[in-house]
Each structure stands twice: as structure tokens, then as C-alpha cells.
Amino acid sequence: MGGRSGQIGTYVESNAQYAPWHIHDFLDSAAPWLIAHAKILGGRVVTFETSAPNSKKVKIPDIAEKFGVNCISLWGMLNELKAHF
Numbered sequence: 001m002g003g004r005s006g007q008i009g010t011y012v013e014s015n016a017q018y019a020p021w022h023i024h025d026f027l028d029s030a031a032p033w034l035i036a037h038a039k040i041l042g043g044r045v046v047t048f049e050t051s052a053p054n055s056k057k058v059k060i061p062d063i064a065e066k067f068g069v070n071c072i073s074l075w076g077m078l079n080e081l082k083a084h085f
Helices: 006-014 020-027 031-041 060-066 074-080
Strands: 044-046 070-072
Touching: 006 020, 006 031, 006 060, 020 031, 031 044, 031 060, 044 060, 060 070, 070 074
Parallel strands: 044 070
Antiparallel strands: none
8 A cells, every 4th residue: 555645645554543444445546636636736625525533434524634625515515606406
């Protein structure tokens, strides 16, 4: 797993809170890239996941927060964009 996701991967892998299989699943997903991309571009990550700071599962909002990236739900984004269907 080491090194595949840069700083985000290193942080997740070194955090004893997370179960190894959850670390593997997280690092094999697009989540680390999305968080890094949002950080570099000053954007936000849109996700249905909610923060769970004490979870054994790696949650996008918790990792994003550690790296100064805000998250928003899909519904929150649609509301901000004043989307109508």
C-alpha cells in the first residue's frame, strides 16, 4: 500500500485507528485522489459519507478535514446551485 497516495496514503496507513482492510479499501478507491485534487484546486468533495471520527472505517469527510478540504453532500451542492428538477 505504501506510497500509492502520497501524504494522504501515508496518513491513513499510519493511523492505528483504522482496520487494515478498511485502509486497503480506501486506498484502492478514488477517494485519496479526489481529496488531493480538491486540496490542490481549492475545491470541495461531494460525498454521501458523513464524518465518523471514531470509526474503524476510513471516512472521506474525516480524511478531507485532516487535509483542510471541505466536504458537502450531493443535496447540499444541488441546493447551493439552486438546481430545479
